[in-house]
Amino acid sequence: MLSLGENDMNDTFIITAKNIHRSFTSGDLVTHVLRGIDVSVRTGEFVAIMGKSGAGKSTLMYQLSVLDRPTDGSLRIDGADVLSLSESEQTRFRLNTLGYVFQDYALVPDLSARENVMVPLLMRGMSWEEAKHKSDTAIDDVGLKGKYRNLPSQLSGGEQQRVAIARAIAGSPKIIFADEPTANLDSISGKAIIELLDCLHRNGQTIVMVTHEEEYAAGCDRIIFMEDGLVVREKKQS
Amino acid sequence: MVSLRSPEMYTPVTQSLLRSMRALRLGLLLGFRQIQRASLWTTLLIIFVMMFTFLNLIAVSGILVGLIVGSERAVREISLGDIVMSPRDDEDNILETPTILREIGTYPEVIAYSARYTDSGVLEANYSERRDLSAERDIASVRVTGVDIEREDTMTGLRSYIVDGEYLDPNEEGQILIGVYYIEEYAQQFGDIFETVEGISPGSTVRLTNGSISKEFTVKGIVQSKVDEINLNTFIPEREFRRLFGRNDQNADQIVMRLVTPETNSEMKQTLLDAGFGPYAKIQTFEESLPKFLIDIKNTFNLLGTFIGSIGIIVASITIFIIIFINALSRRRHIGILKGIGVETHAIEIAYVLQAAFYALIGSLLGALLTYGFLIPYFDANPIKFPFSDGILVAPPEETFYKFLILFGITLIAGYLPAKLITRQNTLNAILGRK
Numbered sequence: 266m267l268s269l270g271e272n273d274m275n276d277t278f279i280i281t282a283k284n285i286h287r288s289f290t291s292g293d294l295v296t297h298v299l300r301g302i303d304v305s306v307r308t309g310e311f312v313a314i315m316g317k318s319g320a321g322k323s324t325l326m327y328q329l330s331v332l333d334r335p336t337d338g339s340l341r342i343d344g345a346d347v348l349s350l351s352e353s354e355q356t357r358f359r360l361n362t363l364g365y366v367f368q369d370y371a372l373v374p375d376l377s378a379r380e381n382v383m384v385p386l387l388m389r390g391m392s393w394e395e396a397k398h399k400s401d402t403a404i405d406d407v408g409l410k411g412k413y414r415n416l417p418s419q420l421s422g423g424e425q426q427r428v429a430i431a432r433a434i435a436g437s438p439k440i441i442f443a444d445e446p447t448a449n450l451d452s453i454s455g456k457a458i459i460e461l462l463d464c465l466h467r468n469g470q471t472i473v474m475v476t477h478e479e480e481y482a483a484g485c486d487r488i489i490f491m492e493d494g495l496v497v498r499e500k501k502q503s
Numbered sequence: 504m505v506s507l508r509s510p511e512m513y514t515p516v517t518q519s520l521l522r523s524m525r526a527l528r529l530g531l532l533l534g535f536r537q538i539q540r541a542s543l544w545t546t547l548l549i550i551f552v553m554m555f556t557f558l559n560l561i562a563v564s565g566i567l568v569g570l571i572v573g574s575e576r577a578v579r580e581i582s583l584g585d586i587v588m589s590p591r592d593d594e595d596n597i598l599e600t601p602t603i604l605r606e607i608g609t610y611p612e613v614i615a616y617s618a619r620y621t622d623s624g625v626l627e628a629n630y631s632e633r634r635d636l637s638a639e640r641d642i643a644s645v646r647v648t649g650v651d652i653e654r655e656d657t658m659t660g661l662r663s664y665i666v667d668g669e670y671l672d673p674n675e676e677g678q679i680l681i682g683v684y685y686i687e688e689y690a691q692q693f694g695d696i697f698e699t700v701e702g703i704s705p706g707s708t709v710r711l712t713n714g715s716i717s718k719e720f721t722v723k724g725i726v727q728s729k730v731d732e733i734n735l736n737t738f739i740p741e742r743e744f745r746r747l748f749g750r751n752d753q754n755a756d757q758i759v760m761r762l763v764t765p766e767t768n769s770e771m772k773q774t775l776l777d778a779g780f781g782p783y784a785k786i787q788t789f790e791e792s793l794p795k796f797l798i799d800i801k802n803t804f805n806l807l808g809t810f811i812g813s814i815g816i817i818v819a820s821i822t823i824f825i826i827i828f829i830n831a832l833s834r835r836r837h838i839g840i841l842k843g844i845g846v847e848t849h850a851i852e853i854a855y856v857l858q859a860a861f862y863a864l865i866g867s868l869l870g871a872l873l874t875y876g877f878l879i880p881y882f883d884a885n886p887i888k889f890p891f892s893d894g895i896l897v898a899p900p901e902e903t904f905y906k907f908l909i910l911f912g913i914t915l916i917a918g919y920l921p922a923k924l925i926t927r928q929n930t931l932n933a934i935l936g937r938k
Contacts, residue, residue, distance in 0.1 A: 360845020
């Protein structure tokens with residue numbers, strides 16, 4: 266049983282992005298990857314962003330997750346105008362408000378599973394013991410009880426991704442961003458990860474996930490389809 | 504639930520301080536684990552480099568300075584002792600010498616002393632075989648020192664520097680010791696630097712002339728040491744010196760003393776001044792009596808050693824820079840991810856600085872162990888033989904500590920800079936591996 270978030274599912278938008286543009290310049294060549302996107306995500310919503318390769322779905326997620334800065338547009342997350350924050354303020358914002366699950370797990374190879382989960386907690390100022398306790402609880406929650414001391418190299422891909430999820434949820438973030446979290450996993454492990462995210466969502470966690478597999482997006486509240494840097498369609502699911 | 508106090512409860516300064524402390528704690532964890540999980544051979548290699556850098560910094564200047572210190576030590580042991588009395592600037596000799604000597608003999612701090620009478624004379628050899636009076640005479644201008652034979656031996660161990668023949672006998676007259684640099688067979692390696700006489704060996708007869716007075720001596724022994732005061736000298740008993748040079752007032756040119764505890768020579772100097780000897784002689788500690796050029800050479804060698812050591816530091820700092828840079832570059836993506844999940848760059852930088860600090864500390868510790876545990880005792884027991892001194896390794900702990908601090912500081916900077924270069928890169932670019 267996940268002991269996550271107390272976010273109530275309601276109609277307030279936790280993410281409001283308006284007219285988001287992102288372009289990249291290389292010499293004289295300007296590539297417009299996002300061309301004016303409006304996206305809103307409700308508190309407690311599980312949103313999937315889908316699209317073909319090059320559609321701009323990952324780029325959109327980087328903007329929404331404050332890992333990148335749009336060329337133009339406005340972005341409010343949890344009431345904060347994140348684009349007006351300095352880089353160090355954005356770092357603190359990500360630490361305190363957001364959780365991340367990356368495609369290739371992105372664990373620190375020198376740290377054990379427990380320490381990987383503890384990193385953001387220690388950065389937030391928790392005591393060592395408190396961070397350890399929270400970390401162990403999160404690792405238990407993702408089904409890796411007893412593997413606290415294992416290094417990432419001693420875990421399978423699916424287990425590493427579970428540790429990454431434990432790291433994302435341990436600090437009770439307002440939103441979890443998952444960037445193709447199943448891409449490097451076999452179908453069984455992939456399904457297990459999606460079930461885990463789904464379980465978090467059922468407990469009220471807001472999740473934004475990029476995926477290119479419709480099967481994995483089936484359990485989401487809403488699917489945003491992208492093409493050529495634009496949102497072309499949205500599909501609400503019951 | 505994150506049980507944190509609201510940041511608004513703290514002042515901006517306190518918040519900044521708290522963040523720094525968190526960054527430090529996390530940086531230490533990341534750095535410690537990186538060291539722990541690093542390849543053992545790589546770690547050993549880096550520590551090895553740092554150890555040799557430390558040795559380069561300490562040992563090169565230590566050996567150079569050791570040459571001079573070895574020379575000083577030899578002069579102190581063989582010639583000047585711990586306290587040196589010499590004529591006041593306005594006098595030719597030490598006044599009231601017999602009174603001073605009597606008084607010195609009563610001080611328990613003084614274990615040995617010797618009064619020396621010095622002048623210059625002409626040493627002539629092979630004069631009895633000389634048949635052609637127009638031929639060049641075999642002569643050399645020499646320094647002549649008259650000593651109390653027993654006291655001088657107790658003071659400097661002059662007897663032990665005899666390389667041929669025997670030491671002077673207090674019951675014999677007309678005997679002389681000659682320093683090797685006055686004898687052609689010994690001094691020829693130096694070319695024509697010294698005035699020499701030829702064919703001298705124990706039992707040879709030589710003539711010592713002062714003005715119009717000459718006296719014949721039998722060579723009793725030939726003396727050689729690391730100190731020119733022995734090699735460029737001739738020794739005869741003091742009573743014969745006084746007769747030859749007409750020094751009937753018994754006022755010496757130098758009185759040297761050896762103390763029970765050499766380090767207390769400043770206190771002893773003060774005691775002698777308090778005893779009222781100041782008006783009769785210039786009283787100096789050994790250190791004060793050293794010629795300025797020797798101190799200048801020592802400082803120059805120290806500077807030279809530090810300069811050579813500095814090159815070592817630059818090489819080491821570049822090495823550390825490259826190691827940390829490659830290390831950080833290879834973990835660029837992880838650094839990006841850490842930043843992405845909210846870890847402040849200071850924490851990541853601290854992790855790399857900690858690694859650099861670890862290499863510098865362990866390398867320096869091993870270097871210090873090698874220096875103080877092996878090299879210094881080894882060179883003390885087996886000095887490097889130089890013509891003018893026995894070279895030892897000199898590494899005063901406080902100086903070593905300062906040099907360590909310099910090495911440590913520069914290493915920290917060399918560790919910080921590459922970490923800074925990598926952490927300042929765009930977070931997303933680092934995560935995605937983009938340039």
